[in-house]
Amino acid sequence: MEPLDQIKARIEAAVPGASVEIVLNAGADGQRSLLMDNPHALAVARFLRDDPSLRLDYASNVTGVDWLDAVIQEKRKVKQVIEGVEREIEETTEQRRPGYLEAVYHLYSMELKHGPLILRLRTGNRTDNPRVPSLTPVWRGAEFQEREAYDLFGITFEGHPDLRRILMWDEFKHFPMRKDYVEPNDYEYEPTPHDEVLEKTKRHYPA
Amino acid sequence: MIATPESSQYELRPKRLADGSVQGDLLEVSMGPQHPSTHGVFRMDVVLDGERVVKLKPVFGYLHRNHEKIGENTTYLGSMPYTDRLDYFCSLTNNWAYALAVEKLAGLQPPERAEYIRVIAAELTRLQNHISLVGFLLQDMGAMGTPLMYAFREREKILDLFESLTGARMMCNYMRFGGCRCDLPPGWLEQARQVADEFPRFLDEFEALLSENEILLSRTQGVGVLSRELAVNASITGPMLRASGVNYDIRKVDKYGIYDRFSFRVPLGEHGDVYDRYMVRILEMRESLKILQAALREIPEGLILDPKAKLRGFRPKPGEVYGRIEAPKGELGFYLISDGSPKPYRYRVRPPSFINLTILEDLCLGHHVADVVIILGSVDIVMGEVDR
Numbered sequence: 001m002e003p004l005d006q007i008k009a010r011i012e013a014a015v016p017g018a019s020v021e022i023v024l025n026a027g028a029d030g031q032r033s034l035l036m037d038n039p040h041a042l043a044v045a046r047f048l049r050d051d052p053s054l055r056l057d058y059a060s061n062v063t064g065v066d067w068l069d070a071v072i073q074e075k076r077k078v079k080q081v082i083e084g085v086e087r088e089i090e091e092t093t094e095q096r097r098p099g100y101l102e103a104v105y106h107l108y109s110m111e112l113k114h115g116p117l118i119l120r121l122r123t124g125n126r127t128d129n130p131r132v133p134s135l136t137p138v139w140r141g142a143e144f145q146e147r148e149a150y151d152l153f154g155i156t157f158e159g160h161p162d163l164r165r166i167l168m169w170d171e172f173k174h175f176p177m178r179k180d181y182v183e184p185n186d187y188e189y190e191p192t193p194h195d196e197v198l199e200k201t202k203r204h205y206p207a
Numbered sequence: 208m209i210a211t212p213e214s215s216q217y218e219l220r221p222k223r224l225a226d227g228s229v230q231g232d233l234l235e236v237s238m239g240p241q242h243p244s245t246h247g248v249f250r251m252d253v254v255l256d257g258e259r260v261v262k263l264k265p266v267f268g269y270l271h272r273n274h275e276k277i278g279e280n281t282t283y284l285g286s287m288p289y290t291d292r293l294d295y296f297c298s299l300t301n302n303w304a305y306a307l308a309v310e311k312l313a314g315l316q317p318p319e320r321a322e323y324i325r326v327i328a329a330e331l332t333r334l335q336n337h338i339s340l341v342g343f344l345l346q347d348m349g350a351m352g353t354p355l356m357y358a359f360r361e362r363e364k365i366l367d368l369f370e371s372l373t374g375a376r377m378m379c380n381y382m383r384f385g386g387c388r389c390d391l392p393p394g395w396l397e398q399a400r401q402v403a404d405e406f407p408r409f410l411d412e413f414e415a416l417l418s419e420n421e422i423l424l425s426r427t428q429g430v431g432v433l434s435r436e437l438a439v440n441a442s443i444t445g446p447m448l449r450a451s452g453v454n455y456d457i458r459k460v461d462k463y464g465i466y467d468r469f470s471f472r473v474p475l476g477e478h479g480d481v482y483d484r485y486m487v488r489i490l491e492m493r494e495s496l497k498i499l500q501a502a503l504r505e506i507p508e509g510l511i512l513d514p515k516a517k518l519r520g521f522r523p524k525p526g527e528v529y530g531r532i533e534a535p536k537g538e539l540g541f542y543l544i545s546d547g548s549p550k551p552y553r554y555r556v557r558p559p560s561f562i563n564l565t566i567l568e569d570l571c572l573g574h575h576v577a578d579v580v581i582i583l584g585s586v587d588i589v590m591g592e593v594d595r
Contacts, residue, residue: 027526027545028314057439058455061529061540061557104542106529106557110439110455116529141442144565152275167268167594176273 001114002053004032010051015043023120033104033118038133041121042159045138048107048117056117059139061106062146064153066126066178069099099126101155105135105142123155126178134160152177233261238579240269246343247590251567251579258575263568270594278554283309283521286554288380293556294592295377296336299328299369300534302382307463308530308541313523315385315513322465323506324387327399328372328379329532330495330502334406335365336535337446337488337495338413340587344485345417347584348426354417361409364402371395385516396503403499410492418489427482431570431582434479441566444559445537446491447586450476450483457533464532468505469498484585522549536560536587556595560588 001007008020011034018040023033036044048056071094078091101123108115121132134157136142146157147166154175157163165172174181239250248269254262274293278286290305291298303325310317317325342358366376371392373379381388417423433443438451448455456473458466474490476483523545531540537559544553563586570586571579 025526026524027312027528028524029311029526029528031528059442060444060531060538061542061555063542063553063555063557065544065553106540106542110453113455113460118529139442140437140440141562141565143441144562148561152273165268167271169268177276 001109001117004034004117007054007117008034011044011047014047014051015040018044020044031116031118033120035120035122038121038131041119041133042135042138045119045135048119049138053112054117055109055111056107056115057139058108058110058115059105059135059141060108060116061104062135062142062149063104064149064155064177065102065104066153067097067099067102068126068179070097071095072097100124101126101130101132101153103132103146103149103155103157130154131156131158133158134163136160151175154178236576238576239266246584246588247593249583249588249590249593251583253576253579255576260571260574260576260579263571263579265564265567267564267590267593270590272595274556274595275554278556279551282549283384283523283551284518286551287382288378290556291378291380292591293558293595294534294536294539294560294589296339296589297332297535298377298379299332299381300532300539302379303329303464304530304532304534304539305541306382306384307532308528308543309384309523311530312526312528312543312545313384313521315516317386317513318510319465319507320390320509321386321511321513323502324391324511325382325464326466326469326502327499327506328369328381330499331365331368331399331402333495333535334492334499335362337492338362340584341413341417341485341488344481344581344584345423347580348423350422354413357409357413361406364405368395368399368402371398383512383516383518384521385513387511390511396506399499400503403496403503406496407493410489414489418486423485424482426578426581427485427585428480429478430481430574430578431585432478432480433566433570437566437569438479442562443537443566444563445533445535445587446487447484447537447563449473449491450487451479452476457531457538461531466498469501471495471497481581481585520549522547527553531557534559536589536592537563556592558592558595560586561593561595564588564593 004022008022011020012018019037021035023035025032048054074093075090077088079086080089103121105119107117123130123132132155134146136146137159144166146160147163149155150157150163151165151167152175234255236253236255237250238253240248250266252264252266253260287302287305290301293301338358339362342355345354369379370376372395373381433451435451435453438448439453452475454473454475459473471494474487476487525545525547527544529540529542531538539559540557542555543551546552570582
């Protein structure tokens with residue numbers, strides 16, 4: 001497959017207005033990924049699938065990742081003049097990064113037998129705007145996996161044909177794969193009229 | 208099977224025929240979760256028009272225990288025995304997929320002998336998975352007992368090999384990051400060679416009884432046809448994809464491990480129906496035997512674990528990785544994100560049989576209820592992996 005920078009340039013040429021960013025990977029594997037902007041994601045996905053030299057027709061793995069609010073420390077060397085002598089000083093800057101949810105797609109080509117190309121989509125935040133566009137219209141294989149990411153992470157895939165819970169039961173309220181999910185002490189707990197009845201009884205028999 | 212028109216979420220309408228007569232109501236049936244043909248606790252909400260399927264929605268999650276969350280709360284090595292429980296027929300390939308992902312993340316290289324042991328273990332796993340699948344498929348078709356028992360007799364010989372190698376028949380927990388847990392016991396290779404030599408004779412007998420059987424042909428040919436385009440677009444993998452005629456085998460494409468040293472062919476189907484899925488699995492077993500024979504012949508002496516590999520206090524550098532192998536049911540992948548701590552930040556399993564269920568409705572529409580059972584059988588699901 002052609003290098004990632006070239007793919008990025010070709011996407012930006014083919015889909016006007018799309019901004020694509022390369023996300024680095026520090027692991028031994030070093031496989032970098034492409035971060036797409038949400039409004040153009042569907043058009044970019046169509047381009048990646050239909051482009052004759054890419055033909056990424058197979059969305060192998062679709063999943064979510066939860067990134068909490070974090071403080072990123074960055075160290076840089078700054079030249080400063082102290083007492084008339086120029087010295088290099090290490091300066092630490094702290095940056096607050098608001099949390100977000102991420103949908104990750106691993107794409108391969110069955111026709112040309114290459115890959116993977118990793119796509120990432122990010123939601124605005126983790127609370128009131130957990131939305132990304134669904135890529136199920138492009139790759140049907142994402143259907144159940146996006147439902148799973150919705151079920152476990154609470155990422156809302158806009159444009160998904162059938163976005164329901166898939167593994168947890170329908171009445172379940174939370175998203176168990178989020179990092180701040182707290183497990184209940186008792187999974188079997190169901191509210192009963194017990195307390196209400198006791199209250200009523202108390203009122204009925206004044207002390 | 209209860210029809211409940213009041214509580215139905217589907218539109219219930221009598222069907223009008225061309226001459227204006229009414230054919231009857233649609234019937235909503237819940238097949239499962241305790242149905243002998245569903246291979247575990249799996250349910251299908253089926254809407255029937257007489258005997259024909261109009262709508263089908265798979266419902267699962269009864270076995271869900273959030274494997275991924277548990278994986279994020281334990282160490283890298285701590286998840287290894289738990290991967291056995293994903294697809295409990297094929298614990299050795301599950302181990303391999305996970306070990307491969309972590310090795311890619313940490314930059315480990317298993318020694319030669321370990322790679323050969325892995326190939327032998329994986330191909331034995333493929334043999335016993337496919338043979339029991341064929342047994343179950345025929346059981347679903349109504350061939351009660353005999354084919355399944357024949358298949359299980361052969362599977363038991365392979366499980367005996369696993370037991371003497373790893374100590375467990377099914378929950379093997381055998382691979383480690385950068386190699387394998389223990390070396391082959393004395394005499395194991397001879398035993399394995401004997402199994403590999405006898406297996407083709409069994410397959411011949413099995414095929415002579417089944418492959419041209421009138422009932423099998425009429426029940427499977429033209430049933431549950433999956434087109435090539437849909438198979439690719441819906442991320443179908445494994446024998447099911449190849450039965451639809453797409454030449455995609457990760458052993459050939461990625462050449463992970465040492466698969467580039469073995470010569471084997473990738474059997475392909477033409478029609479993508481249940482019969483092709485059955486036949487592809489039978490042919491794949493024959494190819495597996497070729498790999499197995501070669502690996503058993505060429506296996507060298509040497510180390511079984513990368514000396515650089517750390518079993519305790521293992522902390523890979525920050526980064527992410529996706530490792531995948533060709534498991535008997537399809538592409539099994541592990542997606543890991545490390546933040547430098549002893550536990551993975553994100554631990555994701557890409558389960559083949561879960562994704563292969565995506566197109567179950569498309570395969571079943573228009574077929575009889577009895578065909579739904581064999582179509583599901585030919586998809587080859589294991590609920591431990593679907594629900595995780």
